[in-house]
Amino acid sequence: MTGSRLTLGVQKKGRLAEGGMELVRRAGVKLAWGRDELMRRAENLPLDLMLIRDDDIPNFVASGACDYGIVGENVLYEAQARSPRIAGLETVMKLGYARCRLKLASPKDGEVRAVDDLAGRTVATSYPSLTERFLNERGVDAEIVEMSGSVEIAPRMGIADAICDLVSSGATLEANGLAAFETVLESEAVLIRAPRSKSAEIESTAELLVERFKGVIASRQTKYILLNAPKDRLEDVRAVLPGSDAPTVAPVVGRDDVVAVHAVCTEEVFWSTLEKLKAVGARSILVMPIEKMMA
Numbered sequence: 001m002t003g004s005r006l007t008l009g010v011q012k013k014g015r016l017a018e019g020g021m022e023l024v025r026r027a028g029v030k031l032a033w034g035r036d037e038l039m040r041r042a043e044n045l046p047l048d049l050m051l052i053r054d055d056d057i058p059n060f061v062a063s064g065a066c067d068y069g070i071v072g073e074n075v076l077y078e079a080q081a082r083s084p085r086i087a088g089l090e091t092v093m094k095l096g097y098a099r100c101r102l103k104l105a106s107p108k109d110g111e112v113r114a115v116d117d118l119a120g121r122t123v124a125t126s127y128p129s130l131t132e133r134f135l136n137e138r139g140v141d142a143e144i145v146e147m148s149g150s151v152e153i154a155p156r157m158g159i160a161d162a163i164c165d166l167v168s169s170g171a172t173l174e175a176n177g178l179a180a181f182e183t184v185l186e187s188e189a190v191l192i193r194a195p196r197s198k199s200a201e202i203e204s205t206a207e208l209l210v211e212r213f214k215g216v217i218a219s220r221q222t223k224y225i226l227l228n229a230p231k232d233r234l235e236d237v238r239a240v241l242p243g244s245d246a247p248t249v250a251p252v253v254g255r256d257d258v259v260a261v262h263a264v265c266t267e268e269v270f271w272s273t274l275e276k277l278k279a280v281g282a283r284s285i286l287v288m289p290i291e292k293m294m295a
């Protein structure tokens with residue numbers, strides 16, 4: 001590690017790690033092969049990845065051990081609520097993956113159905129500060145039981161009346177006979193940085209990385225659509241294309257009544273979109289991913 005190389009803290013393994021590595025790879029970072037379990041060096045940029053537990057990332061960035069970090073908003077805000085030093089960290093950008101919600105939930109057949117029902121009861125969570133702050137804001141006095149994981153078993157074990165935990169599909173709640181009744185936080189992965197930078201070189205690497213991350217994120221949903229359309233249905237076809245302002249319209253050899261349409265669609269293209277395109281006369285519809293984008 002030198003003063004001119006950017007150190008980016010990323011989760012070693014888990015939900016954040018997968019998306020983070022994919023983002024870094026798609027941003028053109030080539031990682032050198034190495035045995036080091038803690039650091040991965042980039043071959044083609046002055047960048048090193050530090051592979052750590054996600055809970056440690058806010059602290060590592062605040063202390064300067066990492067210049068930047070990728071972490072879930074849930075972990076970041078909990079750490080910020082606990083430590084004024086971490087509260088000074090800046091969020092550079094949202095990264096659009098590891099989306100989940102921190103929710104209050106209780107046994108389906110129990111007495112707790114709303115936030116007010118928690119008064120005088122116990123709530124198990126790995127996010128005590130966020131949970132406490134939320135309950136304080138609602139003027140509800142409940143006891144918080146801190147657990148480091150497997151929070152959803154707490155009601156069944158008689159440890160708590162309700163839980164405050166991460167929910168994505170809801171399958172874990174369902175499997176444990178729980179139902180959510182309130183959202184405390186919406187979360188996704190974010191890029192964070194310390195307020196002060198160590199060097200101009202590190203900042204210029206960060207700027208390049210941020211621009212590339214933006215390009216990767218923009219290209220994730222964006223698709224390139226190619227289709228043939230009857231000339232007289234062109235406006236109908238354009239109306240169906242999601243988030244495309246200026247498609248290219250080109251002639252089709254030997255067909256006066258048909259044109260080829262090429263469009264960059266910035267919104268998700270569903271099967272239903274293709275069905276609508278077909279219904280307005282489009283044929284030979286191709287949807288292709290976009291590898292890279294720069295405005």
Ligand SMILES: Nc1ncnc2c1ncn2[C@@H]1O[C@H](COP(=O)(O)OP(=O)(O)OP(=O)(O)O)[C@@H](O)[C@H]1O
Binds near residue numbers: 013016055072167168
């Ligand atoms: N079900 C989910 N769907 C989407 N994102 C999630 C889900 N659960 C957690 N996350 C997000 O991913 C982050 C990491 O989750 P993971 O389960 O990998 O963490 P962990 O077990 O705390 O890992 P570590 O060993 O690094 O401490 C969470 O803090 C949250 O931001």
Ligand SMILES: O=P(O)(O)OC[C@H]1O[C@H](OP(=O)(O)OP(=O)(O)O)[C@H](O)[C@@H]1O
Binds near residue numbers: 152167169171172173
């Ligand atoms: O709503 P769902 O889609 O079921 O996801 C929610 C579950 O995902 C997370 O756990 P994870 O699977 O990461 O395991 P962990 O608790 O061991 O970290 C979270 O802590 C929930 O338990």
Ligand SMILES: [Mg+2]
Binds near residue numbers: 053054055
């Ligand atoms: Mg963790």
